[in-house]
Structures are given as structure tokens and as C-alpha cells.
Amino acid sequence: MDDTRLQRGPRRGPRTGPHRSRLREPRRRAGLLRARAAGPVLAALASLFLLLAAVAPGWLAPTDPLAIDPAAAFQAPSAAHWLGTDESGRDIYARIVHGARPSLLIGAAATGLGLGLALVLGLVAGLGGRLLDAGVGRIVEVLLALPGLLLALVFIALAGPGVATTIVAVGLSTAPGYARIIRSQVRSLRGSPMIEAARVLGHSPARILARHLLPNALGPVMVLATLGIGQAVVWASALSFLGLGEAPPAPEWGAMLAAGRTYLGFAWWMTFFPGLAIVATAASSTVLGRALQRRAVAA
Amino acid sequence: MTEQALPGLPGGPGGPGDRAEGGLPHPGGTAVVPGRPWRAAGAWLLRRVGSAVFVLWAVATLIFLAIRLIPGDPAEAILGGPGSQASAEALAAARLEYGLDEPLWVQYLSQLGRLATGDLGTSYALRVPVAQLLTEQLPGTLALAAGAWVLAWVLALGLALWSGLGGRGAAVVGSALEIAAASVPHFWLGSVLVLLFSTAWGWLPPVSNGTAAGLVMPIVTLALPLAGFLGQVMRESMLTAMTSPFALSARARGESEAGVVLRHALRHAALPGVALSGWALGSLVSGAVVVESIFARPGLGRTLLQAVTLRDVPLVTGVALVSALAYVVVMALSDLAERAIDPRIRDR
Numbered sequence: 001m002d003d004t005r006l007q008r009g010p011r012r013g014p015r016t017g018p019h020r021s022r023l024r025e026p027r028r029r030a031g032l033l034r035a036r037a038a039g040p041v042l043a044a045l046a047s048l049f050l051l052l053a054a055v056a057p058g059w060l061a062p063t064d065p066l067a068i069d070p071a072a073a074f075q076a077p078s079a080a081h082w083l084g085t086d087e088s089g090r091d092i093y094a095r096i097v098h099g100a101r102p103s104l105l106i107g108a109a110a111t112g113l114g115l116g117l118a119l120v121l122g123l124v125a126g127l128g129g130r131l132l133d134a135g136v137g138r139i140v141e142v143l144l145a146l147p148g149l150l151l152a153l154v155f156i157a158l159a160g161p162g163v164a165t166t167i168v169a170v171g172l173s174t175a176p177g178y179a180r181i182i183r184s185q186v187r188s189l190r191g192s193p194m195i196e197a198a199r200v201l202g203h204s205p206a207r208i209l210a211r212h213l214l215p216n217a218l219g220p221v222m223v224l225a226t227l228g229i230g231q232a233v234v235w236a237s238a239l240s241f242l243g244l245g246e247a248p249p250a251p252e253w254g255a256m257l258a259a260g261r262t263y264l265g266f267a268w269w270m271t272f273f274p275g276l277a278i279v280a281t282a283a284s285s286t287v288l289g290r291a292l293q294r295r296a297v298a299a
Numbered sequence: 300m301t302e303q304a305l306p307g308l309p310g311g312p313g314g315p316g317d318r319a320e321g322g323l324p325h326p327g328g329t330a331v332v333p334g335r336p337w338r339a340a341g342a343w344l345l346r347r348v349g350s351a352v353f354v355l356w357a358v359a360t361l362i363f364l365a366i367r368l369i370p371g372d373p374a375e376a377i378l379g380g381p382g383s384q385a386s387a388e389a390l391a392a393a394r395l396e397y398g399l400d401e402p403l404w405v406q407y408l409s410q411l412g413r414l415a416t417g418d419l420g421t422s423y424a425l426r427v428p429v430a431q432l433l434t435e436q437l438p439g440t441l442a443l444a445a446g447a448w449v450l451a452w453v454l455a456l457g458l459a460l461w462s463g464l465g466g467r468g469a470a471v472v473g474s475a476l477e478i479a480a481a482s483v484p485h486f487w488l489g490s491v492l493v494l495l496f497s498t499a500w501g502w503l504p505p506v507s508n509g510t511a512a513g514l515v516m517p518i519v520t521l522a523l524p525l526a527g528f529l530g531q532v533m534r535e536s537m538l539t540a541m542t543s544p545f546a547l548s549a550r551a552r553g554e555s556e557a558g559v560v561l562r563h564a565l566r567h568a569a570l571p572g573v574a575l576s577g578w579a580l581g582s583l584v585s586g587a588v589v590v591e592s593i594f595a596r597p598g599l600g601r602t603l604l605q606a607v608t609l610r611d612v613p614l615v616t617g618v619a620l621v622s623a624l625a626y627v628v629v630m631a632l633s634d635l636a637e638r639a640i641d642p643r644i645r646d647r
Contacts, residue, residue, distance in 0.1 A: 039478075138353070138357070141350075141354065142353075142354055142357040142358060142361070142623075144577065144581075144626070145354045145358065145622075145623040145626040145627065146358065146619060146622065146623060146626075147580065147581025147582070147584045147585050147622065147626070148581060148585050149584070149585030149586075149588055149589075150581075150584055150585060150588070150603070150618070150619060150622055153588065153603060153604070153607045153615070154362065154607075154615055154616075154619050155365075156607055157606065157607040157610055157611070157612060157615040158362070158365050158366055158369050158610075158612070158615075159369050160610070230482060234482070234484045237484065238484055238485070238486060238589060241484075241486045241589070242588070242589065242592060242604060243608070244607065244608070254486070257486060257487060257490065258486075260490075261490055261593075264490065264493060264494060264498060265498050268494050268498070271487075271490045271491075271494070272490075272491065272494070275484070275486075275487030275490065275491070276487075278484055278487060279479075279482050279483050279484070279487060281482075282481070282482030282483075282484070283478055283479065283481075283482035285482075286478055286481055286482050287478060
């Protein structure tokens with residue numbers, strides 16, 4: 001009896017008998033593998049470009065991102081201005097390239113802050129007794145009840161807008177999610193034979209924490225951070241889009257997009273391309289993060 | 300495997316399978332307290348109400364503390380911030396009016412007392428009771444969020460069904476769509492939709508003008524990223540279910556593929572979507588702020604944004620409390636929905 005038909009799950013293509021379908025199987029798989037590999041490669045290339053733009057913007061775009069040229073305002077994309085110009089004749093491509101550094105720095109700083117906070121909360125909850133665990137769980141629950149942007153907005157309302165506020169606000173709003181994951185990591189590691197062995201060998205708690213718990217808990221967290229940086233960049237740019245982040249003349253993607261919306265009717269490139277930069281950042285961090293996650297599962 | 304379940308870790312405590320709440324049987328369940336379903340239901344309700352009160356108290360307390368910890372004179376904030384250059388007399392009058400000269404704990408207790416009676420205070424900027432502003436703005440946001448939520452579920456379920464039924468393109472289209480949806484920010488998506496449907500083709504109004512046509516683009520903008528996230532977990536769960544032993548046994552009993560998908564796997568696909576409800580609400584609330592500002596649509600989100608710009612603390616606190624309350628309610632509802640969908644939770 002042909003049991004592949006039962007196990008294969010969803011039937012693909014016409015039912016042509018087991019022989020033919022078995023022949024088709026490898027080809028389909030090869031195609032999927034290729035598609036899977038193409039994503040991370042593209043994402044890695046995009047990330048490389050973004051990093052290069054953040055480290056050496058002048059090398060990728062020699063034009064001054066702040067130089068105004070009223071005669072060249074609102075020019076559509078052309079050979080001279082690859083992605084067009086804005087209302088003051090500033091080159092959009094140069095502004096996007098120069099905007100990479102602040103965007104990535106804010107994203108990385110916010111993710112770092114969120115992870116640091118989450119690490120403290122997660123370790124306390126994971127290693128502490130039941131009371132501590134319950135207490136931290138409550139804090140996390142309250143933070144989760146205020147969704148990302150709302151928490152950030154409340155914080156900005158209290159502390160006033162600005163880059164530092166943006167970093168703290170986005171970091172705060174990402175912390176509860178990470179904290180939950182770190183806690184469950186630490187909890188499941190704590191009871192593992194590896195830790196028990198270290199304890200039996202007489203290692204001090206501090207040594208167990210530093211040598212065994214942290215490295216094992218941090219691996220998956222690094223994957224999450226890769227996934228998270230893109231999201232943090234999106235949130236930070238959302239805040240500047242709303243007029244609460246970096247001030248307009250600075251080349252910042254969210255602020256550029258907001259400025260372009262006034263001229264959406266006839267200068268679509270002012271809105272479209274800065275947004276594309278944000279999407280590329282978020283997408284490549286998502287794809288890379290997922291690829292890392294898959295590798296971690298395979299290992 | 301859901302997003303939270305991390306690689307290589309068997310479901311340890313705190314993993315996705317280990318829910319802090321739960322454990323009590325469904326009112327209609329028979330397993331744990333046979334014959335006394337109402338007691339269990341009452342306990343469930345009590346626990347939920349308790350958690351709601353706790354979350355609201357904690358949010359109010361956190362904001363109260365934050366205002367006092369962050370440098371700056373609250374009286375000055377009441378009169379329009381440091382830029383207003385209020386006179387010393389005006390500051391003194393504001394301090395007296397808002398009781399800022401009282402000891403901190405008196406201020407704290409009196410604020411909690413006011414909140415407990417439903418008095419959310421008066422907006423600094425608009426000089427209108429916050430509760431009144433919120434009730435005016437809530438319906439618009441509710442319509443937007445509900446519409447987006449329904450659309451997101453329809454899209455995500457459709458995608459899960461498509462891949463469950465073995466649509467060849469579903470995997471490729473699905474994952475591409477999902478990654479795109481997961482990384483496209485609302486503000487860009489909304490702008491691009493306006494660009495296409497209003498500026499280029501003139502099909503839909505670029506601002507939300509109260510008509511049904513004006514609601515289409517805001518809802519789609521809000522729904523697509525959410526649909527991407529939900530579709531991701533639901534499709535994965537559907538595929539896992541389709542290769543599981545129970546699907547195999549259903550097929551062996553002669554169930555058709557469509558029957559396996561609809562009668563057996565669909566529940567499994569829907570579960571992670573339901574479990575993510577609290578998160579989905581967060582995404583809708585955050586998105587509503589952006590979408591309402593893009594489409595110039597009145598609602599809580601735009602009110603919040605204006606309040607943040609003006610540093611109108613009572614109004615911001617009010618919106619935060621409403622959102623926290625909504626989160627608690629949604630979590631309770633999703634708990635009920637999970638029990639209805641998944642007998643394993645019900646009978647635990």
C-alpha cells in the first residue's frame with residue numbers, strides 16, 4: 001500500500017501515482033532550497049550596503065545631504081539625481097545614505113537598551129524564587145498592556161521629544177517581549193543536567209551564571225536582536241514621522257517621509273524612497289534573523 | 300512552532316505551552332470540578348477582574364511616579380510647558396488648583412481616588428474633562444481597529460487554508476508576503492496606497508471623510524502588516540498540523556484533504572492567532588496612531604498624538620488607561636476563545 005500519499009499531507013498536483021510523484025519530489029525541494037538561500041544572501045547584501053552607508057556615507061554618496069539648491073527643487077529621479085530631489089533641491093539619494101547612520105544607531109542603541117533591561121528582568125525572574133518570578137511577571141504584564149508605540153508616546157509626553165528619548169522609549173517598549181523569552185530560557189536551563197553537573201563539580205553560582213547560563217541564554221537572544229533591530233528602526237522612524245524624533249533638516253528617513261507627504265501629489269519619490277530604505281532595513285534584518293534561527297534549529 | 304518557542308529548547312516552564320493563567324475549566328467543562336461549573340466560572344471572572352484592576356493601578360502609578368521623577372515643574376506643564384513663560388502668580392494658582400503643594404502621598408492617594416470613581420481629570424490643553432474627550436473619540440478608533448482586525452483574520456485564515464490545501468504557490472507567496480508585511484511600516488504603506496489609489500487613479504479619497512470609501516484605505520493600511528504576522532504563525536501551524544499523526548489517522552479513516560483541513564487542522568492553525576490577540580491589539584493601537592494621523596481621521600490615536608505634542612499629561616494618561624483596559628479585556632476574551640477552540644486547555 002502506498003503510504004506516502006497518507007504522510008505527504010496536502011496533495012500537490014494531479015494524482016498521478018506514487019512513482020511520478022516521488023520523481024517530482026526532489027525537484028520541488030531543490031527549488032525551495034534555492035529560494036530559501038536567495039533571501040538571506042540578498043538580505044546580507046542589503047545589510048552590507050546599509051552598514052557601509054552608516055560607516056562611510058561620503059564614500060557612497062559624495063553629495064552633501066544638506067546642500068540646498070532651490071533651482072533644482074522637485075526633480076524627478078534622473079542620472080544627476082538618482083532618486084530625485086526634495087523641495088529645497090537636496091539630493092534624496094545622498095540624504096537616504098547619510099540617514100543610515102542615525103537610523104541604525106538609534107535602532108541598535110534601543111535594541112541594546114531593551115535587551116539589557118530584559119536581561120536583568122529575565123535573570124531575576126528566571127533565577128529568583130517564586131515571589132521574585134511572580135513580581136517580575138507582573139511588571140512585564142503591565143509593560144505589555146501598553147503596546148509599543150503607546151509606551152513610547154507616554155514616555156515622550158513626560159520627558160519631551162528628542163533622540164535620547166526616542167532610544168529610551170523604543171528600548172523600553174521592546175524590553176518586555178525579550179524579558180519573557182530570556183526568563184523561559186533561564187528557567188529551562190536551570191534544571192538542565194549541564195547546570196546540575198556544574199553544581200556537583202562545585203562551581204560557584206557566579207561561575208555557573210557567567211560560564212554556563214549566560215552564554216546559552218544569550219545565543220537565541222542574539223537571534224532575536226537581529227530580528228529586533230529592524231523593528232526598532234521602524235519604530236524610531238515612526239516617531240520621527242510623527243514629528244517626535246529627529247528634527248526635519250537632519251537626514252532621517254521617517255522625517256524625510258513625513259516631509260515628502262506634503263508633496264505626494266507631484267513628487268512621489270520624496271515619500272517613496274525613504275520608506276523603501278526603512279522597508280529594506282526591516283526586511284533584511286527579519287530575513288537574516290530568521291535564517292539564523294533556522295540554523296540554530298538545525299544545529 | 301510559534302515565534303516564542305525558541306530553537307532547540309523543549310517546552311520548558313514559561314514556554315508557549317505553559318500559560319500562567321488557565322488551569323480552571325471552562326464553565327461548560329466537566330473535567331476538574333464536575334457539577335460546579337459556576338464556581339469555576341466565578342473564580343475565573345474574579346481573577347480576570349483582579350488582574351484588570353492591578354494593571355490599571357500599576358499604569359496609573361507608573362505614570363504618576365514618572366511625572367515626579369522626570370525633571371520639570373508640573374505646574375509649568377499645566378500652563379503649557381517651559382515655553383509659556385507663565386508668571387509666578389499663575390504658577391502658584393495652578394499649584395493650588397491641582398493640589399501640587401500637598402505632600403506627594405496625598406496627591407497620589409487623591410489621584411487614585413479620583414481615578415477609582417471614573418474621574419480622569421481635565422485636559423491641560425483643551426480644558427475639557429478627559430473622560431468626555433475619550434468617549435467622543437473612541438467610536439472612530441473602534442470602527443477602524445475592528446475593521447482592520449476582521450480583515451487581517453480573513454487574510455491570514457485564507458492564506459493558512461490555501462497552504463493547507465496544498466496550493467503550490469502558497470509557501471512562496473505566503474512567506475514573501477509575510478516578510479513584506481512584517482517589515483512595511485504603516486506610515487509608508489498608507490502613503491503608497493494614497494499615491495496609487497488617490498493620486499494616480501483617483502478611486503478613493505486621500506483623507507478619511509466619514510464615508511465608507513474613506514474607511515477602506517485606513518483599514519487596509521492597518522490590517523496588512525497584522526495579517527502578515529498572523530498569517531506567518533497560522534500557516535506554519537497549519538502545515539505542522541497537516542503532517543501530524545492525527546491528520547494521518549483522519550486520512551486513513553477516509554477523510555478527504557478538504558475535510559482534514561477544515562475539520563481537524565483549522566483549529567490548530569487558528570490557535571496561535573488567538574494566542575497572539577493581545578499582541579495584535581498592541582499592533583492595532585500603535586498602528587491607529589499613525590494611520591489616523593496619515594488619513595486625518597479623528598480618533599483616539601490622533602488625540603493621543605496631539606496630547607503628546609502638547610505634553611497634556613491627563614489626556615495621555617487617559618488614553619493609556621483605556622488601552623490597558625482594552626488589553627486586559629482582549630486577553631480575557633482570547634482566553635475564552637482558546638478554551639472554545641482547544642479542548643486540551645478546557646479539560647486541563
